[in-house]
Each structure stands twice: as structure tokens, then as C-alpha cells.
Amino acid sequence: MRYNGFVTTPDFQRARSPEAKRAREGAILDAASRIATERGVREVTLTDIAAAVGMHKSAMLRYFETREEIYLRLAAAGWVEWSKDVREELKQSAPSGSDRATSDTQIHLVARILTDSLVARPLFCDLLAHVPLNLERNVSLDAVRSFKLVALSESGAVADSLSERLSLRPEQSRNVVATATAMAGALWQMAAPGTLLRRLYETDPDLSHALVDVAPQLTGILSGLLAGYALSHGGEM
Secondary structure (H helix, E strand, O other), rough: OOOOOOOOOOOOOOOOOHHHHHHHHHHHHHHHHHHHHHOOHHHHHHHHHHHOOOHHHHHHHHHHHOHHHHHHHHHHHHHHHHHHHHHHHHHHHHOHHOOOHHHHHHHHHHHHHHHHHHOHHHHHHHHHHHHHHHHHOOOHHHHHHHHHHHHHHHHHHHHHHHHHOOOOHHHHHHHHHHHHHHHHHHHHHHHHHOHHHHHHHOOOHHHHHHOOOOOHHHHHHHHHHHHHHHOOHHHHH
16 A cells, blocks of 8 residues: 555655655555565564654654554555445446346355455455454544544445445345455454465465465355345345
């Protein structure tokens, strides 16, 4: 992710203007995003981020209260980006006229769109797991409120698109979005991509059952949920 086009190597003297402060915040967010994508969110410290942007850790506290606030901001940006892209995919893939596909085909297609859009965003999947566990715990209530307003708005927008796409009831579409994002976060942690744990699971025959492939598992979960909702509509979607 990039923020306002700012890179991570500006001359870090104290920001004196609102524009300079926004530039500094953008550079910090860029650095935090890059490091977390390489190492995973849990491995990144405030000191790591400060070093990446050439600041002392104490100076960063002028811009963000804690490491958790930085990643909560990144999670909010991830919601906005994911929501926009997945809604566009749902719209573009909608059948019409004589080209209408079968209900089963539509269910699987929508499940794949949701899954692929999440798996394509590894940092967002990682953040989705960390938000309720720790990112909301070491920040101000104002920071939590700001994040929640973004997440609720963007998840609601995706739910509205799902309701229109598959004729789901509002509570059903909200459940699908909640399931998709919660399971993406959980499965991503279980898959442990790029880590020593993943290599252990892949090389030890006794641990092969521990291997998690996020995309097919998430697609299957969402397809099953959507199929159940289809039955509640008498098989029509």
C-alpha cells in the first residue's frame, strides 16, 4: 500500500506544516506496510518502523500514539481498498439476459470473487486477524472509533452489493462478509505463509494435516454458506 504517494526516505526534520505532517505520516505508514508484508505484522516493532524511516522511536510518537495505531490505520485503508475492488468485481461478473448462469455456478463464482480478492491482499488478511486481538487494545478510543466507522461502512457496502447480486437478505449478506473476512484472517494465520512453521508443515510427513491452503478452504466455506442461504430462498438466487 502507498499513502498519498509518499516514499519512505524523506529528510526527517520536524514537520512544521499540515502538509509536512501528512507526508511524514504517509512515509511511516508506507514503511510499516512494507515491513509487515515481508515479516508479518506480529514481528514488527515500533523501533523497526522508526529505523526504516530514519526517525528515533520517540519522534514517531508525535504522529502515532503506538505501533497498534499505525497498523489500525493500515487496516482501515485495507478495508477501503478491498471494498472498492470486490464491489467492482461483483458488478462486472453479474449475469444478464440469456447469459444467466445456474444458481450453483453463481454461488461458486461469488465465493471465488470474495476469496480471491482477500487472498490477493496478504497484509490485509494478516491485519484482519490482529485487529480484534491486539490492534484495538493499545490505542485511544478515538482511534478505535475512527477505524470502526470505516470498517463498518465498507463492510456494509460490500454486503449491499452481495444482496443485490444474489438476492440475499441484509442480515445474510452481512454474515457472508463477516465470515469471509474473519475466516480469511484466521486461515491466513493457520497457513503461516513464508514462515519456519510453514516449512515445517511442508517437510514433516507427520504434520501434513496441518497444512492450510487458504483459497480452496475459504472458497468452500463461503460456497457452503451461500448454498445454505439459497435453500432458505427455495433454491433461488
